[in-house]
Amino acid sequence: MSGEDNRAYGHKTFSRSRSHFRDRITADGRDGWPVEAGRYRLVVSRACPWASRAVISRRLLGLEEALPMAVADPIQDDRSWRFTLDPGGRDPVLGIRYLAEAYERRETDHPGGVSVPAVVDVPSGRLVTNDYQQLTLDLATQWTALHREGAPDLYPDGRRDEIDEVMAEVYEDLNNGVYRAGFATHQAEYEKACTAVFRRLELLAERLAGQRYLVGDTLTEADIRLFTTLVRFDAVYHGHFKCNRWKLAEDPVLWAYARDLFQTPGFGDTVDFDHIKRHYYRVHTGINPTGIVPLGPDPGGWLAPHHREELGGHPFGDGTAPGPVPPGERVAPEGRPA
Template sequence: MAQGSYVEDDYQRDTTYVEDRVTREASGEHEWPVEPGRYRLVVARACPWANRAIIVRRLLGLEDAISMGVCGPTHDEDSWTFDLDEDGLDPVLRIPRLKDAYERRFPGYPRGITVPALVEVATGRLVTNDFAPMTLDLSTQWREHHRPGAPDLYPRPLRAEMDEVMQRVYTEVNNGVYRCGFAGTQTAYEEAYGRLWATLDWLEERLADRRYLMGETVTEADVRLFTTLARFDAVYHGHFKCNRHKLSEMPVLWAYARDLFQTPGFGDTIDFAHVKRHYYEVHRDINPTGIVPVGPDLAGWGTPHGRESLGGSAFGDGTPPGPPPPGERVDPAHNPLLGPDGLVRPPAAAPTDGSASAQPRR
């Protein structure tokens, strides 16, 4: 399998996406109508950007409205592929490569083939791969199809502050780990490293006295930060050289990440085996041998986090999602914290001796 090259002297993410959107009004040339059953969300569990869409779709209960196809954890320089499915074909779209959906919409598509991608089922054409507005639209444009008790992940009164927080998290953390890992010069790496850790320190302070990024309930901002934190010790600390500390050595962020991981809709979407295979096998210019590490030990994700003391609750007046549909459950061999229903098993009782493992603060 031929792999692409990722390291650059000063890595800059290509942010040119197909900017079409799915909206209730569908009034513009690049807007498609909200219509249950019309679209298929194509993801890879390995990818943090796709993991956002998996979590939001699940939290909102959109499984019946938007089907989901899952690519394998690795890809070549040409495309993500459906190698997990029988005969290597997506069972709905009946294509072997996600690139085929891009080509049906844009013959000779010149850019990278990325997930998440929304594909129109009837035509097999790509609709959009613009991952940032995609999840916000699931919250705001598909509201009539949300499950009862679904959270408001993009509450109107908080949007101005949320947008600022999410922008900083994106540039300095979500993309910051890639700027470290793909840096081709010492100077670029050190500059990215400094910015990453300055923002992680800021997040430690912000979350020391509030349970979630925006206060007492989960929002899209938490989803966006979580997908990077879930991969931090397994990949970014070593593979991307983001190694000032492990996540498990940052008391506030580690407790916050465990709190989310143990919340239905978050940890049950994480496939640690896919995550590690993707980064260590695909990025051969960083890891030439393609050897995938056995560790780290994942048991810590299931320990008490102690953040109940900060008040709030994930879903406020709403309710958590139920177990994931059987066909969409992560293989428990890839995430040993999962129970037979596909949900993260509740942690053991918190320690009664005041030990630091249960404390969210420094």
């Protein structure tokens, strides 16, 4: 998610920029960036669904110590993501006030804005990658030597074609589709995007009616990518983006599926509804010029019983759940249900 030209949203046709910095951090270091514990810093916003994928994957895989994390302020200014949540307004490891400084150390006058998630090389202070599509796949497949004992296989080799197919459909119609609806500049554009959003939700509900997870009987990358959109749906996409044919909480299958994931360690304990709502409603001034943040919806329902375990399946396969959230990464009580 980029902070570039937020005031323009709703006034020009939305098009998501392709990640400009697409280097990969791999076990063999083929791009010059080898997997190495403590060398890199993951910069995220808890408001951003694309960054939240990386936060969830990192926690499920037990990479908290190997890949330390910086959390940006959900409210951007003209220079985009900033570290005003940290003492002195600087990231304590990188020593910078804005993520843009790491981008500029890598390439001056770079295209595409400043987006999260981003991985920064700590020794040089330079950005390594902002490729949100590839980043989590590499965490699952290239960082295996640093995974915790009992970490799940989020991208199993024998199911990758099916996972890729599901993720592509979800991305086109839903992950990105809510943005095309929300930032539409005319009625026909909005109606086309909104129709695709709810058609995809209906197809997903049909798929999930008889199985606990999207692909196979364990959690995969596909579930992570769907969850980060579903958890934001009623809080921001239903009202702010006008995706309001019905609420997630009104669909019995998808609402139960989303609650099942939320209550799974590694998912709900990374969600900050306060950051999510303040970012969307205050930053997107092109479609919400008053900056008023709504009081609802009440997040308490996320903890209600879901009964999805009756469908079978094992969330972590032959592995185990991640341990407690590290103290420095716990979400403030006002950001999620108590």
